[in-house]
Amino acid sequence: MNTMISGTGSDVLFLHGGGVSGWMWRPVMNQLAGAVRAIVPDLPGHGTSGSIDYVSHSDTVARLAELIRDRAPxxxxxxxxxxxxxxxIRLASEHADLVRGxxxxxAETKPAPAQGATLALLKLTAPLAKQEWFAKLQxxxxxxxxxxxPQYIRDSRAMSVETLLASVGENISFTLPAAWSAFTGPAGIxxxxxxxxxxxxxxxxTHAALPHSTLTVAEAADHDAPFTKPKLIADHIRQILGQLEPKHAA
Known part of the structure; x- marks a missing residue:
């Protein structure tokens, strides 16, 4: 996976959503103003990692765990x-030794209904993603x-049907891992x-399964908080850092 690293301070790994790539975190990173060492990969099948199709969450989690070991030991x-x-969530559940917070x-943690119909429709409409007017609507x-x-349109046009179906299939069938409840680091939802x-x-x-986590409803936000509420997201990152500082200093 192609990865951008910038800033200094505590290591923070930023994982983008499906259909976009690492650039989506720029508003949040601007709020942090280089105060953290941002590790921002383009996930398989996305952005500059488009030559590697998205296979599964398990494959990607293995790649990300290796990335943390290499870049943030x-x-x-x-x-x-x-x-x-x-x-x-999978990283915190399966590689808790690598995840500080x-x-x-x-993030959906309940399987969506009508998954087969959703994927069938997605396969039929996938060519629309290549059209600029459709990408603008999305x-x-x-x-x-x-x-x-421009970056969104570029990513939308470049994504393969294989990556689209695999990533959406994993997304709509995701269930919360039982091991999430055992994660001891600070966490926010x-x-x-x-x-x-x-x-x-x-x-x-997700919050109920990890009672020490915080749950925040971002007012005046839809499925777009990193874009529309970047300060809120940055503040949550600072809160997690603040909880870790005493442990880090010790």
């Missing part, structure tokens, strides 16, 4: 949005700022106030 705070949030933003739904629209019912149910489920 003392562990990292993991921040994930949507599909990236599911990956962050976790921030989960808008970007609007995600709250992508105009400055980032964020969901947009305007998101659909399943996302709110997922946020409550």
């Amino acid at each position: 003392r562990g990292a705070i993991v921040v994930g949005f949507s599909l990236g949030g599911q990956l962050a 976790a921030l989960i933003v808008s 970007a609007k739904q995600l709250g992508v700022p105009g400055a980032y629209l 964020v969901v947009g106030a305007g998101e659909r019912k399943l996302m709110h149910e997922s946020a409550r489920l």
Whole structure:
């Protein structure tokens, strides 16, 4: 996976959502102003990692665990949005020794209904993703700022059907791992106030399974908090850092 690293300080791994790539974290990183060492990969099948098809969450989690071992051997705070949030949960559950803290933003942790029909329709409509007008509609739904629209259109056009079906299939069938309840690091859950019912149910489920986590409903946000509420996301990262500082100093 191609990975960008910038800033200094504690290591923070940022995992983007499906259909976009690492650039989506720029508004949040601007709020942090280089105060953390940001590790921002383009996940398989996305952005500059488009030559590697997305195979499964398990394959990607293995790649991410290796990335942390290589780039942040003392562990990292993991921040994930949507599909990236599911990956962050898997990392914290399966590689707790590598994850110092976790921030989960808008991640489904309950399987969606009618998965077969959803994937069948997605396969039929996949060619539309190559059309600029369709990509613009999708970007609007995600709250992508105009400055980032060219990157979104580029990513949308470049994504293979194989990656699209595999990543969406994993996303809509995701279930919360039992080992998530054993994660001892600081953790936060964020969901947009305007998101659909399943996302709110997922946020409550994820929080209930890890009682020491925090649950925040981002007001005036839909499935777009990293774009529309970057300061809120950055503040949550700072809170996690603050909880880790005494341990780190010790």
